[in-house]
Amino acid sequence: xxxHLVDATYELFRAYHAPRPPVRGRDGISLTAVAGLAAxxxxxxxxxxxxxxxxxxxxxxxxxxNDLWPGYKSEAGVPGDLLAQFPVAEEAIAALGFVLWPMVxxxxxxxxxxxxxxxxEAPGVDRILVCTPDKDLAQVVRDGRVVLRDRRRxxxxxxxGVRAKWGVPPAAIPDYLALVGDAADGFPGIPGFxxxxxxxxxxxxxxLEGIREAAPRTWPGSVRGAERLAATLRDxxxxxxxxxxxxxxxxHVPLDTPGPDALRWQGADPQAWPAFCERWGLxxxxxxxxxxxxxx
Numbered sequence: 001x002x003x004h005l006v007d008a009t010y011e012l013f014r015a016y017h018a019p020r021p022p023v024r025g026r027d028g029i030s031l032t033a034v035a036g037l038a039a040x041x042x043x044x045x046x047x048x049x050x051x052x053x054x055x056x057x058x059x060x061x062x063x064x065x066n067d068l069w070p071g072y073k074s075e076a077g078v079p080g081d082l083l084a085q086f087p088v089a090e091e092a093i094a095a096l097g098f099v100l101w102p103m104v105x106x107x108x109x110x111x112x113x114x115x116x117x118x119x120x121e122a123p124g125v126d127r128i129l130v131c132t133p134d135k136d137l138a139q140v141v142r143d144g145r146v147v148l149r150d151r152r153r154x155x156x157x158x159x160x161g162v163r164a165k166w167g168v169p170p171a172a173i174p175d176y177l178a179l180v181g182d183a184a185d186g187f188p189g190i191p192g193f194x195x196x197x198x199x200x201x202x203x204x205x206x207x208l209e210g211i212r213e214a215a216p217r218t219w220p221g222s223v224r225g226a227e228r229l230a231a232t233l234r235d236x237x238x239x240x241x242x243x244x245x246x247x248x249x250x251x252h253v254p255l256d257t258p259g260p261d262a263l264r265w266q267g268a269d270p271q272a273w274p275a276f277c278e279r280w281g282l283x284x285x286x287x288x289x290x291x292x293x294x295x296x
Contacts, residue, residue, distance in 0.1 A: 001124055003260055004050040004149075005112045007132035008057040008100075012037050012089050014152065016082045026281030030081045034088050035285060040151075041096060044131070045265050046290050048151075052263035054115055054255075055093050056101045056108035059086065063107045065185075065246050072246065073186040088280060095272040097293050099263050106253045109136050113249035116140045119260045129156070136182070138162045139173035139249060167199025175208050178244035187243050190236050197223045208233075208240055267291035 015036020023035040044050045061075045075083060093100045101111040109132075116128050117140055125145075130137045133150040141148055141162050148157040155161075163169055168176045179198040181189025200220045205211045212233055216226035223229065233240060257263070268289035277286040 001052055001260070002050070002126055003115070003119060003128045003263055004044060004048075004053045005115050005128060005130045006041070006044070006053060006055045006098075007108055007112060007130075007134060007137075008037065008041075008055040008089065008093060009108045010132050010134060011040050012057075012085065013082070015040065016079075016085075023282070023284075026279075029084070029280075031085060031088060031280060031282060033082055033085045034092050034280075035282070037089055038092050038096060038285060038288065041093065041098060042288060042290065044151075051265060052260060053265050054099045054101065054112075054257065054263045056103060056111035056115075057086075057090055057093065058108045059090065059102040059104050063103070064105050065107070069187055069242060069246055071186045071188075073184065091276055094269075095276040096268045096289065097265060097273075099257060101255050101257070103253070106250055109134065110250040110253045111255060112137060113140050113251050114253045114255060115257075116146050117251040120145045122260050125260050134184075135166060135173065136177070136185070136247060136249060138166065139170050139247075140251075141170040167195065168202045172202045172206070174244045174247040175202055177247035178208060178240050181243070182247065185246065187246055189243060190233060190240055192225065192229050192232050197229070208244060212237065267293040269293055270295070 012033050016033035018036060020032060020036060022030065023032045025031040044053065061073060061078065066072045066074060090100060090102055103111055112130055116130055119125055120128060120142055128146045129149040130140065130146065131149045131151055133152065138148050138157065140146055141157060141159055143159040157165060159170060166173065166176060176198055179190050179193040180195050181187055200222050201211045204220050205214050216230040219226040268291065270292045273289060274286050277283060
């Protein structure tokens with residue numbers, strides 16, 4: 001069986017920013033993002049053939065990483081009408097019958113990484129598709145077992161695809177992000193290191209430690225200003241290690257799911273989904289599910 005692990009937070013943001021007709025619920029509340037999230041999850045099982053689906057969602061945007069780096073991503077700048085849809089989105093996911101992992105201390109990415117790493121060798125699991133374009137998740141890709149699936153662009157990244165896209169193997173993604181930074185997550189990287197130079201250095205030396213220990217004269221010729229960059233890395237070494245820690249996904253967060261078989265989607269809940277649509281004033285969504293869970 002294939003497991004589809006969905007970054008529901010990303011899907012909620014994507015639906016919010018997509019050019020689609022607005023959806024208003026009871027009392028005029030904006031529920032466009034929730035409606036889009038529901039549509040894409042149903043399309044995953046209806047049109048893409050997914051049978052086992054787990055959805056990770058950030059209940060709050062702040063996480064334990066904000067304690068490590070004050071500038072880490074937060075709710076600052078997120079539209080209020082989108083934040084208001086976060087709890088409604090979780091209710092929708094559960095009512096549609098999908099396994100939901102709501103994250104508070106850690107992030108949705110950590111839940112996805114935990115499931116991907118933990119179940120990659122599980123009996124009966126043929127392949128795990130981590131459904132997100134987020135480069136953070138590229139670090140869990142394993143050829144033949146775990147791939148990164150960008151559904152919007154219809155691109156699937158295996159190990160060779162990760163190397164082609166970011167210039168480094170999956171295991172080096174945290175080191176790569178430590179050098180170049182990650183604007184989406186709110187940490188800047190080490191000044192002077194661009195994507196091509198960082199990839200060339202990691203290809204040559206493997207890790208941050210390998211780069212630091214190598215004499216600048218042995219750095220690849222494509223990396224300009226080796227002496228200056230080496231000095232910067234030495235001066236900013238604590239930051240480099242911190243940024244790598246921020247970029248390293250946790251793979252042992254509690255999921256409260258007994259195993260991959262529990263991800264089997266059996267249809268929308270015939271009581272919970274209509275009740276959800278009634279409660280939030282979404283009659284147009286009540287009949288959207290193409291399959292309903294059998295009673296009992």
